[in-house]
């Protein structure tokens with residue numbers, strides 16, 4: 058028999074919001090347990106026996122692992138803790154232990170970041186030799202040319218032992234001073250996009266990750282917001 062847990066913990070673990078958010082749902086009468094409106098966050102529920110409904114939708118028991126897709130804002134670091142800076146963990150519910158970001162985006166980079174407690178998956182996604190396509194949108198200072206596209210396709214020197222792996226550079230537009238590009242890379246070296254653009258004489262002034270494998274940043278997910286991966290998206294990352 059599953060252990061009884063507090064209603065607010067049950068809802069938060071099921072990804073319905075932070076502990077304080079779900080408490081508000083309870084206070085507003087949006088939560089029913091076995092058909093009866095629940096008034097107290099500390100009410101004990103048995104995930105196997107009790108039916109919890111939030112705003113008309115039945116809430117399942119806490120999954121084994123959670124997968125948050127965060128639209129990372131600039132100004133926070135991709136770490137579980139940091140002495141000086143805000144971390145990405147401050148943007149997702151904190152009720153589960155062992156959550157961490159899968160890989161890193163720079164402090165000033167925005168966009169798609171996966172946060173999970175599934176260590177095995179993260180290990181596999183980040184293993185050396187595991188090359189998952191990652192597409193970035195960047196605004197760069199300078200006019201990006203066909204020659205730059207060709208250079209990036211062949212690999213550029215970013216000061217490592219080897220040239221970078223072949224990558225795809227698309228030019229969206231340029232106004233003669235700045236250019237907007239999409240760059241798809243398969244590796245994940247430190248500051249890789251910025252260093253690749255420096256290698257062709259351009260400076261990245263804005264960077265956002267749009268996709269990783271088949272996982273795409275939802276256009277309607279505001280910066281600083283998260284949502285759970287859908288079942289379909291979970292299948293995509295397990296296949297990577």
Ligand code: URA
Pocket residue numbers: 161162163164166247248249250251252264
């Ligand atoms: N490349 C970079 O330069 N920075 C990032 O955050 C991600 C890729």
